Amino acid sequence: MNIVKYPKREDWELLLKRPTQSFESIEGIVLEVFTEVQKNGDTAIQKYTEKFDGVSMGNFKLSEEEIAIAKVPNELADAINLAKSNIEIFHKAQIQNSKIVETSQGVQCWQEQRPISKVGLYIPGGTAPLFSTILMLAIPAQIAGCEEIILCTPPDKDGAINPAILYTAKLCDVTQIYKVGGIQAIAAMTFGTETVPKVYKIFGPGNQYVTVAKQFATRYEVAIDMPAGPSELLVYADETAIPKFVASDLLSQAEHGIDSQVVLVTTSEKVSSAILVELNAQLQKLPRKIIAEKAVENSKIFIVKTEKEAVDLINEYAPEHYILISENEDYFLDNIKNAGSVFIGNYTPESAGDYASGTNHTLPTNGYAKQYSGVSLASFMKIITFQKISESGIKKIGPSIELMAAAEGLGAHKNAVTLRLQSLKSTNNQYNEK
CATH class of the missing domain: 1.20.5.1300 (Single alpha-helices involved in coiled-coils or other helix-helix interfaces)
Known part of the structure; x- marks a missing residue:
């Protein structure tokens, strides 16, 4: 990790830049795929699946039989079910009852929630099949009452889908599943093809290409959850932090992909040194060492002079995930303005939010936490206002x-x-x- 000691405020903007490609550098290929999918439908999907995923697909809609036979080990099934229960509890608590307000005598106004009828879920499946994201998206969609829940996920080199993805999709009553990934999946759900239905709103994380593709989708009357790109984590740690825990959290996000970024902010050089030693030791033992190593190369440790400066820098970065370990916990919590999700204390790993605590892990990245919220039950709803005079x-x-x-x-x-x-x-x- 790159250590930055006592950075000047005028340099923050440059120092806090994510290691992502610009929109312009990706726009050309996204436009090409969108144009061809809009024109040629399934034929274009097949073409780009072979080009990008290296597999020739005939029929890319999964049959009910293929979904039904998907099995996972009993221990994993139990873990998925525990996570499902917690996620349901957290999201059901977000249901809002309508309340009639009389703004003047004889003037009644109220709001009611209605589900978005057709939603599309994009589930990454490349180097890591993120079946946990199905829980995070399909469960609130189900609670909201969405009529059609369409899922797209890329096939492996054999044209198959990871059994855990299929098992979880079936558990969450996903309506239809398609073996389509990347830009072409977002384009398919944007325009609709002979096989893939058009949806009203697209959800789900992805790489930089998927992020730009989702932004393209908004040009064609399709809503998106947020611009969710490569994963990121910021940790603030003081002397009360346990270095091996912090190091494990930083690496848990670094292993997502080479374009992920992790950041450590502290007021103590001693703390940063201890965490860095632990990080380098743990890195050597990771199964995804090569991926995490490249992400770590793009990551930073900021040593600042005061807690006030730390808070300001954190708000400027606007992290997707923010782990706070501080003796002065209340000060940081009272002053956080920009973050997707906050994890408090030594025993609250970011992994808990990714899987089983109940909160949603689909969160704004790349600084978008300044203006976007993470996915919630409301993301799958529209609010309609009523009035009677x-x-x-x-x-x-x-x-x-x-x-x-x-x-x-x-x-x-x-x-x-x-x-x-x-x-x-x-x-x-x-x-x-x-």
Whole structure:
């Protein structure tokens, strides 16, 4: 890891840049794939699956029989079920009951949640088949009441899907599964093909190509959860941190991919040295050492002078995952503004959020935590507003509406109220004459 001691604020922007390719460098290939999928549908999907994944696919929709026979070891099945239970508990707690508010006498307003009918889930399956992401996306989609839950995930070199992905998808009642990955999967769910349905909103993490492809999808009336790209983690650690724990957390994110980034922030050179020794020792034993090693090369340790400076730097970086280990815990929690998900204390590893604590692990990366939230139940919902105005209500607010509409020069708006008020006045006059 690159050690940066006491960086100047004017240098933060450059020092905090992620090791990702620019949008412009990827845009060309994404545009090419999108254009061809829009024009040629399944034929284009087959072409790019062979080009990018190295496998020739005939039928890329999985049959019910293929899904039904997927098995995982009993211990893994138990672990997945435990995680599923915790994720369900956390997301069911997010259900909101509608409440009618009377803003003026006779004027009732309220909101109600409605599910997004058709959602698409993208599940990475390259160097690591992320079946845990199915739990994070399909469970809230199910709780929300989404009618169609479409899942796309890349095939392996034999054209197969990891059994854990299939088992988890079946457990979470995913509607349809397709062996399609990368840019072509996002394009397929954006436009729809002869085989893959068009969806209304696309969810799920991916590499830089998938991230740009999702942003392209928004140009074609398809919503996305957020620009979720390569994974990242920032740890703040003081003298109360256990170095081997911190090192293991940094490596847990570094092993995601060579374009992942991990960051350590501390006010103590002694703490940073102890963590670095542990990190280098643990790195040698990792099964994904080569991947983690490359990610670590792109990662940084920031040694700053004060806790205030640490907080400011963390908010500027806006980490996807933020682990906080500090004796002055409340100060950091009170002042965090930008983070996808926060993990507090020595015994709260980021891995817990990735799998089984119950929170969602689909989070904003690349600094987008400054303006995006992580996936929640609300991500699969639309909020529709309702209002009902009585005769007394339109009398109460009608004159104000007329004045405002007239001031904006919108005569038809004013007239829509005036006619109603005149009608009520006429009716009241007739009643009084009787």
